[in-house]
Amino acid sequence: MATVWHEVLHVCKQSGARYGILHTPHGDFETPIFMPVGTKANVKTLIPEEIKEVSDGLILANTYHLWLQPGDEVVKEFGGVRGFMNWDGALLTDSGGFQVFSLSKIRKITEEGVEFRHHKSGEKLFITPEKSISIQNNLGADIIMSFDECPPFNSSREYMIDSVDRTIRWAKRGKEAHKNPETQSLFGIVQGGGYKDIRKHSIDELEKIGFEGYSIGGLSVGESKEEMYEMLEYLKDIMPYNKPRYLMGVGSPDDLIIGSINGVDMFDCVLPTRNARHGTAFTSEGKIQVKNQNLKLSKDPLDKECKCFVCQRYTRGYLNHLVKAEEILGMRLISYHNLYFLRNLMHQIREAIKEDRLLDFKEEFFKKFGYK
Amino acid sequence: MATVWHEVLHVCKQSGARYGILHTPHGDFETPIFMPVGTKANVKTLIPEEIKEVSDGLILANTYHLWLQPGDEVVKEFGGVRGFMNWDGALLTDSGGFQVFSLSKIRKITEEGVEFRHHKSGEKLFITPEKSISIQNNLGADIIMSFDECPPFNSSREYMIDSVDRTIRWAKRGKEAHKNPETQSLFGIVQGGGYKDIRKHSIDELEKIGFEGYSIGGLSVGESKEEMYEMLEYLKDIMPYNKPRYLMGVGSPDDLIIGSINGVDMFDCVLPTRNARHGTAFTSEGKIQVKNQNLKLSKDPLDKECKCFVCQRYTRGYLNHLVKAEEILGMRLISYHNLYFLRNLMHQIREAIKEDRLLDFKEEFFKKFGYK
Numbered sequence: 001m002a003t004v005w006h007e008v009l010h011v012c013k014q015s016g017a018r019y020g021i022l023h024t025p026h027g028d029f030e031t032p033i034f035m036p037v038g039t040k041a042n043v044k045t046l047i048p049e050e051i052k053e054v055s056d057g058l059i060l061a062n063t064y065h066l067w068l069q070p071g072d073e074v075v076k077e078f079g080g081v082r083g084f085m086n087w088d089g090a091l092l093t094d095s096g097g098f099q100v101f102s103l104s105k106i107r108k109i110t111e112e113g114v115e116f117r118h119h120k121s122g123e124k125l126f127i128t129p130e131k132s133i134s135i136q137n138n139l140g141a142d143i144i145m146s147f148d149e150c151p152p153f154n155s156s157r158e159y160m161i162d163s164v165d166r167t168i169r170w171a172k173r174g175k176e177a178h179k180n181p182e183t184q185s186l187f188g189i190v191q192g193g194g195y196k197d198i199r200k201h202s203i204d205e206l207e208k209i210g211f212e213g214y215s216i217g218g219l220s221v222g223e224s225k226e227e228m229y230e231m232l233e234y235l236k237d238i239m240p241y242n243k244p245r246y247l248m249g250v251g252s253p254d255d256l257i258i259g260s261i262n263g264v265d266m267f268d269c270v271l272p273t274r275n276a277r278h279g280t281a282f283t284s285e286g287k288i289q290v291k292n293q294n295l296k297l298s299k300d301p302l303d304k305e306c307k308c309f310v311c312q313r314y315t316r317g318y319l320n321h322l323v324k325a326e327e328i329l330g331m332r333l334i335s336y337h338n339l340y341f342l343r344n345l346m347h348q349i350r351e352a353i354k355e356d357r358l359l360d361f362k363e364e365f366f367k368k369f370g371y372k
Numbered sequence: 373m374a375t376v377w378h379e380v381l382h383v384c385k386q387s388g389a390r391y392g393i394l395h396t397p398h399g400d401f402e403t404p405i406f407m408p409v410g411t412k413a414n415v416k417t418l419i420p421e422e423i424k425e426v427s428d429g430l431i432l433a434n435t436y437h438l439w440l441q442p443g444d445e446v447v448k449e450f451g452g453v454r455g456f457m458n459w460d461g462a463l464l465t466d467s468g469g470f471q472v473f474s475l476s477k478i479r480k481i482t483e484e485g486v487e488f489r490h491h492k493s494g495e496k497l498f499i500t501p502e503k504s505i506s507i508q509n510n511l512g513a514d515i516i517m518s519f520d521e522c523p524p525f526n527s528s529r530e531y532m533i534d535s536v537d538r539t540i541r542w543a544k545r546g547k548e549a550h551k552n553p554e555t556q557s558l559f560g561i562v563q564g565g566g567y568k569d570i571r572k573h574s575i576d577e578l579e580k581i582g583f584e585g586y587s588i589g590g591l592s593v594g595e596s597k598e599e600m601y602e603m604l605e606y607l608k609d610i611m612p613y614n615k616p617r618y619l620m621g622v623g624s625p626d627d628l629i630i631g632s633i634n635g636v637d638m639f640d641c642v643l644p645t646r647n648a649r650h651g652t653a654f655t656s657e658g659k660i661q662v663k664n665q666n667l668k669l670s671k672d673p674l675d676k677e678c679k680c681f682v683c684q685r686y687t688r689g690y691l692n693h694l695v696k697a698e699e700i701l702g703m704r705l706i707s708y709h710n711l712y713f714l715r716n717l718m719h720q721i722r723e724a725i726k727e728d729r730l731l732d733f734k735e736e737f738f739k740k741f742g743y744k
Contacts, residue, residue, distance in 0.1 A: 297449060321456075
């Protein structure tokens with residue numbers, strides 16, 4: 001038995017969305033699930049008890065950042081990311097590939113790996129599929145990712161084929177380099193941008209190598225929502241059924257719903273915490289800018305329907321003041337609320353799947369939230 | 373009966389320090405007490421439950437800041453600072469005087485009040501003793517302060533006499549303007565810089581007006597420790613015995629101990645939270661810079677003797693990482709620890725007073741902490 005596996009317990013008769021259980025060494029989780037991002041071994045502003053309250057108990061940390069600081073060897077000394085940050089829930093790490101391609105302007109891709117410059121210091125660095133896995137072995141997450149290139153969505157067909165084939169070879173090398181298959185499950189990452197046949201090729205080849213889950217990379221990277229949704233619809237029928245499907249870097253409410261409709265089991269995104277630090281809060285009636293002048297005297301909670309402690313206790317007026325005063329507490333309280341909002345959204349999505357009404361739920365939610 | 377009053381229950385036979393109880397409408401507090409500063413209606417990074425854990429339940433908010441943003445009328449709408457920030461403990465506000473003099477470079481003092489420029493926008497503003505009290509009436513703290521000028525410690529004798537006499541007249545005007553004497557206790561502020569006779573004059577005149585407590589202003593404003601301690605020693609015998617004595621803006625461990633030895637009952641300071649935001653932590657063996665490279669691999673807590681949740685759970689190595697990564701969580705955890713450290717220090721001071729051994733405690737603490 002794999003260390004991480006996924007059971008589909010119900011398929012929504014209305015939408016085809018999957019409700020299931022993701023089993024991991026540190027907990028079993030209902031899916032579809034949203035994973036808060038703890039980039040540098042902390043979900044920004046929050047302590048583990050709070051992360052438990054606003055998540056389902058599975059979070060993500062970033063390989064790239066922790067490799068560069070404090071270093072994966074250091075993190076390993078503290079018992080991996082979980083020990084380091086005192087998190088007893090489950091953990092996933094990405095491959096670092098996305099950051100190498102998005103944060104670093106100067107890079108050179110070869111068959112061996114990627115040479116790039118540190119996004120702050122400018123230091124020259126080199127990462128290979130083996131190195132990515134080695135770092136992730138040290139970080140010790142339950143679920144780890146194959147090192148991939150994340151090419152722009154609209155790369156040329158020729159470049160995309162080359163890139164995807166290389167990423168497949170990298171995935172194979174990564175699997176061979178993986179030292180802890182008994183404790184850490186390795187996922188392959190499907191790439192291919194907007195080319196359906198290349199996506200199909202990517203899936204087929206990754207399946208031949210064999211992974212414990214399949215991630216969808218290269219979406220939500222600048223393409224239009226229509227393009228993303230079309231690809232998700234295509235992937236829905238060709239992704240391996242019995243393995244967990246993880247849509248990387250996706251986390252806006254509409255995308256979580258549409259992703260679920262298209263059979264995605266796992267999501268992650270910095271959006272709820274990043275939005276919070278910029279004073280944007282999710283509410284059941286849409287996003288609000290907390291520092292808007294018209295909230296100054298409001299005694300309402302951020303979201304009247306929300307049961308989180310921030311909404312039970314704090315007014316929009318007080319939060320408006322904290323954001324305007326640039327108080328850290330404001331970022332903290334809105335981060336908590338935004339994550340709680342997404343946790344609750346995922347709960348609603350799962351209930352709707354079980355009740356075979358996810359398309360109805362989508363309509364209701366979109367209307368209320370103000371999506372077109 | 374005054375709304376706030378102080379009982380001296382024991383005087384340390386070794387040091388003359390006072391152990392007592394400060395009674396307020398929102399709790400009775402053992403003294404000497406340290407009050408965390410919640411400048412803008414929040415103790416930076418922390419929520420009220422946490423403030424309860426790291427304080428004795430009495431905190432301070434700043435009149436100047438809340439007057440300017442969101443405005444005292446706004447705060448009043450939300451039930452005062454306590455309602456606004458959801459704090460059910462006791463509260464003290466300062467007069468705003470100190471900030472007018474320390475934050476604003478351009479100002480003009482007249483008998484009527486002080487004209488000054490907003491420290492950020494440059495907007496021209498005017499504050500009077502009546503205005504300060506009116507703002508504080510709106511903010512609704514249990515303990516409020518007379519509006520005072522805080523002249524530099526080494527002002528000329530002539531200027532100091534003029535200033536103190538004006539501050540006394542301002543205190544009288546403030547008392548007359550005070551609208552809520554049944555719910556808010558008004559303290560007078562003793563000024564006089566380094567001049568003992570002027571300090572004495574200030575006390576005598578304030579006593580004639582009559583206040584429910586007496587604050588010591590104009591210390592810890594740039595003078596030497598020796599000058600401050602000499603003045604505290606002098607004030608010890610001439611401050612009204614039956615009223616609470618509050619040394620404003622003081623909060624380093626040595627000053628808290630020496631202040632207590634000199635009969636001070638109440639203290640406040642931004643030091644523990646400001647230090648935390650700059651990565652400096654108090655420990656029983658002295659201050660440490662949390663980002664020091666030699667802590668990178670340390671599995672020790674910040675302070676082995678500390679019982680706070682940060683020290684129970686987090687390593688110096690992890691905190692070192694958070695501070696280097698400029699993570700808000702690092703500021704939050706160290707803020708919590710630093711305040712807890714001072715709360716515990718005050719507890720130790722009170723125990724030592726009750727056991728008539730505060731001078732011994734001072735020796736022990738200074739030696740271990742590394743003070744000369």
